[in-house]
Amino acid sequence: MEEVQTQRESEQETSDESAQSDQDDNQPIVSPPTQPEPSYPSERLKRAAHMLFFKRGRVPGAKAWELKAGIGKSYEKVLDQLDEDLKELDLQVKKVEAGGIGEYSPDDDEADKFRYFVRLRGTLTPKEARMSGWRIDNLAALAAALSLVVSKQGKVERKELEIMIAEKAGRWRTLTLTDTFLRTGYLEEDETGMISLGWRTKAEVDLPSLMMLVAEAKPQDDDAEAPATSSMEESVPQPSEEQSTE
Amino acid sequence: MEEWTEFGDHLLDMKALASLAKVVGLQSANLRFQSSTLYIDPSMLQEKLRGMSRDQLAGFLLLSWHPIVEFEQLTIPTAKEALDYWTKMLPFFERWKRFQPGPISLPVTTEAEELHRLGMIADKAFGKKLDEFWIELKEIAGTKTKIDYWAFVKGQNRSETVSRAQLASFLVTYGYATLESKGGELILAPKVQPSIRKEATPVSFPIAIPREVR
Numbered sequence: 001m002e003e004v005q006t007q008r009e010s011e012q013e014t015s016d017e018s019a020q021s022d023q024d025d026n027q028p029i030v031s032p033p034t035q036p037e038p039s040y041p042s043e044r045l046k047r048a049a050h051m052l053f054f055k056r057g058r059v060p061g062a063k064a065w066e067l068k069a070g071i072g073k074s075y076e077k078v079l080d081q082l083d084e085d086l087k088e089l090d091l092q093v094k095k096v097e098a099g100g101i102g103e104y105s106p107d108d109d110e111a112d113k114f115r116y117f118v119r120l121r122g123t124l125t126p127k128e129a130r131m132s133g134w135r136i137d138n139l140a141a142l143a144a145a146l147s148l149v150v151s152k153q154g155k156v157e158r159k160e161l162e163i164m165i166a167e168k169a170g171r172w173r174t175l176t177l178t179d180t181f182l183r184t185g186y187l188e189e190d191e192t193g194m195i196s197l198g199w200r201t202k203a204e205v206d207l208p209s210l211m212m213l214v215a216e217a218k219p220q221d222d223d224a225e226a227p228a229t230s231s232m233e234e235s236v237p238q239p240s241e242e243q244s245t246e
Numbered sequence: 247m248e249e250w251t252e253f254g255d256h257l258l259d260m261k262a263l264a265s266l267a268k269v270v271g272l273q274s275a276n277l278r279f280q281s282s283t284l285y286i287d288p289s290m291l292q293e294k295l296r297g298m299s300r301d302q303l304a305g306f307l308l309l310s311w312h313p314i315v316e317f318e319q320l321t322i323p324t325a326k327e328a329l330d331y332w333t334k335m336l337p338f339f340e341r342w343k344r345f346q347p348g349p350i351s352l353p354v355t356t357e358a359e360e361l362h363r364l365g366m367i368a369d370k371a372f373g374k375k376l377d378e379f380w381i382e383l384k385e386i387a388g389t390k391t392k393i394d395y396w397a398f399v400k401g402q403n404r405s406e407t408v409s410r411a412q413l414a415s416f417l418v419t420y421g422y423a424t425l426e427s428k429g430g431e432l433i434l435a436p437k438v439q440p441s442i443r444k445e446a447t448p449v450s451f452p453i454a455i456p457r458e459v460r
Contacts, residue, residue: 053315053316053317054316054317054318054319055316055317055318055319060316061314061316091315092312094312094314117314117315119312119313119314119315120312121312122312123308123309123310123311123312124308124311125308126304126305126308129304129308132313136300136301137300139303139304139308140300140304140307142307143303143304143307144295144303146307147291148288148295150284150286151286151291151292164292164295167295167296168295168300168303200314203314204311204312204313205307205311205312206310206311206312207284207310208282208283208284209310210307210309211281211282211286212282213310214281214286214291214294214295214298214303214306215277215278215281215286215294216274216277216278217294217298217302217306219294219298
């Protein structure tokens with residue numbers, strides 16, 4: 001299948017080139033030579049999109065070497081073009097260092113240490129987040145957990161983290177939530193029980209922005225607020241770009 | 247302010263204000279720099295997190311969150327694997343045999359009498375039972391209009407005694423009878439018509455059933 005596609009592609013490339021040369025031959029001498037824009041065959045773009053969108057293992061996206069094998073050496077240029085094409089859909093191709101994903105070893109090639117994902121370019125509105133299965137309490141707990149880990153220079157004891165989550169999501173839901181964050185890759189736990197940021201956080205969360213928002217926030221007492229579901233849409237500032245997702 | 251008459255005084259005041267504003271600006275810049283380099287004082291952050299509402303925190307995360315787009319699909323190899331598993335799987339009763347559960351008794355229907363015997367349902371409505379118990383009390387009390395509590399409550403066995411004591415307590419509570427304690431004896435007196443003295447304060451009067459009363 002791969003071979004067939006590559007053969008087709010090379011044929012396509014050759015035919016494109018021959019067509020180009022024919023075109024050049026037929027062009028009048030007076031017209032200035034046109035500089036064709038660097039574009040990649042749609043077949044490669046499609047393959048890159050399939051590799052990034054469809055989950056094949058535990059972790060979504062694709063590793064650099066996989067893309068290199070599937071698309072060719074110029075995979076980065078193809079990904080740039082895909083990123084450009086995805087702009088209209090408010091999506092982007094994100095390159096993340098695989099360190100922490102648990103699949104990169106120092107012996108690997110320098111370029112192979114990266115993993116590529118397709119993620120939302122903008123952000124979700126509270127309503128959209130709720131529709132995709134996220135409770136406001138869970139989002140708050142995740143924000144608190146990530147902020148705490150960052151402030152502790154990337155590592156925090158599980159107990160300390162659970163105390164902080166309990167303050168936002170309640171004591172009973174803390175254990176379940178911590179496990180969920182660990183399972184989904186937002187957090188990672190080592191054998192000594194220390195919690196650090198997981199691969200998904202690195203891929204999805206703009207940590208400097210989150211930390212800045214938290215640092216600049218004015219405290220607002222939970223007691224004074226209206227019920228979470230109703231007040232969210234009014235109290236949360238809307239992102240600059242309008243975005244339109246257990 | 248009134249004392250500052252000179253132009254120089256006002257200038258000095260403005261200079262102080264400008265300097266203060268500069269300090270606040272620098273603090274803000276420092277905070278932004280610290281946040282951008284992901285360095286922030288843990289104790290200050292914890293204090294902030296405690297003071298923030300869930301809505302605020304969730305909103306901040308949403309503004310910094312770009313979820314990954316991922317599709318899960320059924321591939322041909324996994325579909326084949328699932329089909330193989332399904333076709334090779336033994337019927338339910340074949341698999342059940344492996345556990346050797348022995349003969350299974352089929353469920354049967356239970357009669358109302360059996361449920362009465364087990365005490366799972368009452369044979370009569372409670373109100374009707376109470377009425378009958380009140381009539382019984384009036385008949386036994388007869389012309390004396392009063393009777394010793396234990397003489398009336400005592401049943402054939404302990405279970406019946408407890409049941410009668412419970413009904414007697416309801417008679418007194420609902421105003422069908424009165425209970426008096428005289429010289430260590432408990433006297434039960436039925437009323438002709440049930441009545442509750444609304445102006446009186448209800449009092450709980452626990453009566454322990456001694457062992458000698460069956």
